[in-house]
Structures are given as C-alpha cells and as structure tokens.
Amino acid sequence: MSLRSRLSIATAAGLLAAAAAVTPAAATHDDGDPSGGNGNHHDQNDPSGGNGNDHDPRLYEGVVTANTLALRSAPNRGSQIIRHAHKGDIVSIYCKTGGxxxxGNPLWYLLxxxxxxxxxxxxIDNIGPAPRWC
Structure with a gap:
C-alpha cells in the first residue's frame, strides 16, 4: 500500500473520529423531534416547494448504479464488507479518496x-457537486 493511500486512510479515520464526536448533536432536528427521524420533513413555510430534506451541508449525495454494491471498511475490494447498497439507493457522501x-476508476467515496x-x-453517480477530497 502506498504512503499516499495510508495517509488518506489515516486522514479519513481522523475525520471519522471527529464526525463521531459531533454526531449526537445532529440527532435532534430543527422541528424539535428528538427521535432523529429519517431526516425528511416538509416545512410548510418553505416557498421553494423543496423536498423537505434536512441536508447536512458537509455531505454530498449520490445514487447507486450497480445492482448490488458492497460497501467496505477500506477503499479496496479486499477489505471487509460492512453492508450492501442497491441500485437506485440515494447515499450520503462525506468525502472521496484514491484507492x-x-x-478504470480509482476513486472511492466515504458514505x-x-x-x-x-x-x-x-x-455511485454524484447528485450535484463532486465531493471534496478526504
């Protein structure tokens, strides 16, 4: 494994630890629902007619294009499978790195x-802007 890959993984691990430290604060939505909900609620005062999705501005969105996509513990096909995503699933992307x-595509997304x-x-096809680097 190259030094760049190791540094990318170490950086991502640090970002994971930092994100985990702030995750509980995100569990309460602006509407006061402490249950955490699914992140979707419609704001009756939203004149834009948006989808009501409470989107974290630090996250990007993508849609899975494979029938079944193995999501892994590291940005390589030999790492442990954490879970699977399915064609059409909308996923939240934190950042991207090389792996x-x-x-023909060396990029991996941290979901x-x-x-x-x-x-x-x-x-995974981006919905909107390309994710930032980890």
Missing amino acids: ETVD TDGTWAWGAARY
Missing part, C-alpha cells in the same frame, strides 16, 4: 448512511 481502481463505509465511485 483500488475499479473498472455516512447509518454506518461509515467505502463505496467504489465507479458505481
């Missing part, structure tokens, strides 16, 4: 949906 090349896991960017 094992998958079908924050319930568990922190890495997904090959080859099978």
Whole structure:
C-alpha cells in the first residue's frame, strides 16, 4: 500500500473520529423531534416547494448504479464488507479518496448512511457537486 493511500486512510479515520464526536448533536432536528427521524420533513413555510430534506451541508449525495454494491471498511475490494447498497439507493457522501481502481476508476467515496463505509465511485453517480477530497 502506498504512503499516499495510508495517509488518506489515516486522514479519513481522523475525520471519522471527529464526525463521531459531533454526531449526537445532529440527532435532534430543527422541528424539535428528538427521535432523529429519517431526516425528511416538509416545512410548510418553505416557498421553494423543496423536498423537505434536512441536508447536512458537509455531505454530498449520490445514487447507486450497480445492482448490488458492497460497501467496505477500506477503499479496496479486499477489505471487509460492512453492508450492501442497491441500485437506485440515494447515499450520503462525506468525502472521496484514491484507492483500488475499479473498472478504470480509482476513486472511492466515504458514505455516512447509518454506518461509515467505502463505496467504489465507479458505481455511485454524484447528485450535484463532486465531493471534496478526504
């Protein structure tokens, strides 16, 4: 494993630790619902007619394009599978890093949906701007 890969993983691990420290504060929504909910509620005062999604500005969104995508503990296909995502799933992306090349694409996204896991960017299309580097 190259020094750059090790540094990227170490940086991501530090970001994970920092994010975990602030995660409980995000459990209460602006509407006062302490249950954490699913992050979706419609604001009747929103004239834009948006989807009502409480989106963390530090996160990016993507859609899974593979029928089933293994999400892993590190940005390579040999690491432990944490869970699976399925075609059409909308995922929250924290950042991107270089890793094992998958079908010509060396980028991997760190996803924050319930568990922190890495997904090959080859099978996740961005919705909106490209994610920042880890």
